[in-house]
Amino acid sequence: MNLASFNFNNKRLMLVxxxxxxxxxxxxxxxxxxxxxxxxxxxxxxxxxxxxxCFLPWMFLLTFSSHKRKIGALKGLxxxxxxxxxxxxxxxxxxxxxxxxxxxxxxxxxVAGVVVGAGxxxxxxxxxxxxxxxxxxx
Numbered sequence: 001m002n003l004a005s006f007n008f009n010n011k012r013l014m015l016v017x018x019x020x021x022x023x024x025x026x027x028x029x030x031x032x033x034x035x036x037x038x039x040x041x042x043x044x045x046x047x048x049x050x051x052x053x054c055f056l057p058w059m060f061l062l063t064f065s066s067h068k069r070k071i072g073a074l075k076g077l078x079x080x081x082x083x084x085x086x087x088x089x090x091x092x093x094x095x096x097x098x099x100x101x102x103x104x105x106x107x108x109x110x111v112a113g114v115v116v117g118a119g120x121x122x123x124x125x126x127x128x129x130x131x132x133x134x135x136x137x138x
Contacts, residue, residue: 016061019057019061020086023054023055023086023090024090026054027054027090027091027093027094028093028097028100030099030100047106048105048106048109049109051106051109051110051113052109052110052112052113052116053113054110054113055083055087055110055111055112055113055114055117056113056116056117057117058079058080058083058086058087058113058114058117058118059076059079059080059083059114059117059118059120059121059122060117060121062075062076062079062121063121071125073122076118076121076122076125080114080115080118083114083117083118084111084114084115087107087110087111087113087114088107088110088111090110091103091106091107091110092107094106
């Protein structure tokens, strides 16, 4: 590959893959002596919120990896489905790792991160569309 042909879209796509690799690595690395499980934020354990935050930006990676600002509903739902599958797979892999254990609540908060991010993403898409359609903004 010629370095000059490595355009901005390829760099953005590479950053999306880097995010995915980092998320997977963070879920696979043993967390040794530091136990965030003992920290509570209201009714939630600290690690549940970390799982949620980790997958929150998933939907926004779609617009980051695309040159379009407005993404269709079908493409958005498909991307959300991919995110949910990734969120479940990342936690399910723990079944086969000796230093990690599967926790269904972690998987649920992974999925919740994708879903909450999707809610914000679709609300932002809708508000952006409404704002551009106002008579004051031709």
